[in-house]
Amino acid sequence: MIQQILAAQATLKDNGFRLTKIRKLILEVFFSNTTVPISATELKSQLFALDTKVNKTTVYRELEFLSAQGIIVEVNAGDGKKRYELNCYCHHHHVLCLRCSAVECVTIDNCTLEEQLNSVDLKNFKITGHALNFFGLCAQCR
Amino acid sequence: MIQQILAAQATLKDNGFRLTKIRKLILEVFFSNTTVPISATELKSQLFALDTKVNKTTVYRELEFLSAQGIIVEVNAGDGKKRYELNCYCHHHHVLCLRCSAVECVTIDNCTLEEQLNSVDLKNFKITGHALNFFGLCAQCR
DNA sequence: TGACAAATGCAACCGTGTTGCAATATCATA
DNA sequence: TATGATATTGCAACACGGTTGCATTTGTCA
Numbered sequence: 001m002i003q004q005i006l007a008a009q010a011t012l013k014d015n016g017f018r019l020t021k022i023r024k025l026i027l028e029v030f031f032s033n034t035t036v037p038i039s040a041t042e043l044k045s046q047l048f049a050l051d052t053k054v055n056k057t058t059v060y061r062e063l064e065f066l067s068a069q070g071i072i073v074e075v076n077a078g079d080g081k082k083r084y085e086l087n088c089y090c091h092h093h094h095v096l097c098l099r100c101s102a103v104e105c106v107t108i109d110n111c112t113l114e115e116q117l118n119s120v121d122l123k124n125f126k127i128t129g130h131a132l133n134f135f136g137l138c139a140q141c142r
Numbered sequence: 143m144i145q146q147i148l149a150a151q152a153t154l155k156d157n158g159f160r161l162t163k164i165r166k167l168i169l170e171v172f173f174s175n176t177t178v179p180i181s182a183t184e185l186k187s188q189l190f191a192l193d194t195k196v197n198k199t200t201v202y203r204e205l206e207f208l209s210a211q212g213i214i215v216e217v218n219a220g221d222g223k224k225r226y227e228l229n230c231y232c233h234h235h236h237v238l239c240l241r242c243s244a245v246e247c248v249t250i251d252n253c254t255l256e257e258q259l260n261s262v263d264l265k266n267f268k269i270t271g272h273a274l275n276f277f278g279l280c281a282q283c284r
Numbered sequence: 285t286g287a288c289a290a291a292t293g294c295a296a297c298c299g300t301g302t303t304g305c306a307a308t309a310t311c312a313t314a
Numbered sequence: 315t316a317t318g319a320t321a322t323t324g325c326a327a328c329a330c331g332g333t334t335g336c337a338t339t340t341g342t343c344a
Contacts, residue, residue: 018310018321040300055324060301062322078218078273080331081300095267104265108258116250117276123246124281125237131220132274134259139266160290160341182331197293202332204291222300223331 005031008071015069022047022054026062030072030086037075037083037094037103077103078133093131097138106134147173150213157211164189164196168204172214172228179217179225179236179245219245220275235273239280248276 005027009019029038029046038046044059063084066072075083077094079101092107117127136142147169151161171180171188180188186201205226208214217225219236221243234249259269278284 013311016321020310020322022323056300057302057325058323065322076220076222076275078220080222080224082222095264095269097267098270104267106262106264108262111258116253120248120250122237122248122276122278124284125239125246125276125278126284127237127276127278128240129278130274130276132272133218134264134267134269134272136264136267136269136271142266142268155342158290162291162341164292198331199294199333200292207291 011071012069017065017069022052022058023062025050025052026066027071030066030084034086034088035105037077037085037105039081039083041081043084075103076131076133078131078135079103093133095134095136097141098135099137099141102138102140104138108132153213154211159207159211164194164200165204167192167194168208169213172208172226176228176230177247179219179227179247181223181225183223185226217245218273218275220273220277221245235275237276237278239283240277241279241283244280244282246280250274 008027008031009024012023013019025047026043029043029050040056040059040063043063044054044056047054047059063072063082067074067084070087072084073087075085075094077083077096079096083103085105090107091111092105094103095106096103150169150173151166154165155161167189168185171185171192182198182201182205185205186196186198189196189201205214205224209216209226212229214226215229217227217236219225219238221238225245227247232249233253234247236245237248238245
């Protein structure tokens with residue numbers, strides 16, 4: 001983990017961007033939590049818990065920035081707000097708790113979704129991606 | 143179609159609800175368009191196009207009402223806003239245009255998603271449903 | 285027709301997200 | 315180490331989808 005976060009920091013510097021205190025903290029949050037996509041509001045809270053008060057504009061801009069750099073990816077979990085997770089370059093899906101809005105990643109072994117698409121009438125859309133979200137109650141709320 | 147809309151109206155009356163001008167128009171909009179989920183804003187526009195100016199609060203409340211009555215269902219199309227479509231009692235998915243936000247329904251023949259779930263680690267969630275959304279460019283925007 | 289409850293409109297509000305602009309902090313270079 | 319260019323940040327104001335409380339209107343049934 002530690003070498004990965006250093007690699008990400010080096011990449012940013014190499015591309016002419018700065019390693020501010022806030023940016024480093026945000027990287028730490030994402031790299032220390034690799035299984036749960038978080039929203040802007042949640043990130044703001046986590047930074048506050050780390051004794052760092054950050055303006056919401058900065059949070060939104062930083063999420064967009066890290067996303068553009070390919071370090072994190074935007075995730076649609078079906079709860080109407082943008083969420084982000086560390087870019088793991090692996091295909092997976094998400095499960096959302098309808099009561100507390102907790103989100104986790106799930107992996108479907110031998111997922112045949114892509115193949116099934118070949119036989120589907122996609123209304124002449126040019127498909128660039130898909131999102132599969134499961135809904136229900138998490139371990140705490142069930 | 144005409145007998146279905148009359149049946150829906152009868153059901154509402156039987157349950158003690160009123161058939162107002164607005165409610166009847168909204169039913170017409172949904173029953174005359176059975177393949178595209180629409181948002182509150184879009185419904186408001188369609189009503190306006192039918193020479194009926196409706197307050198947005200009424201639109202939101204009516205959508206929630208018809209949803210609670212099981213006449214329409216809430217649909218998550220992945221664009222961050224609630225959409226609704228006629229309740230067709232059949233399992234299907236949706237495709238969203240990333241440029242113009244158009245949404246259409248798609249059906250996967252012999253969808254094995256449900257069966258695949260048996261072998262998936264769902265993090266101890268109790269699953270009640272799922273949403274599969276495809277993203278891309280529609281016929282007009284591609 | 286009248287009365288009661290359902291439905292509506294209005295205004296004000298909330299949460300998420302965005303934009304313009306001024307102030308600040310980072311970092312390469314001198 | 316000091317400095318200057320500019321990347322980053324904060325602030326205020328806004329946009330948009332959605333909700334709530336309350337007063338008014340409307341549909342229905344006796």
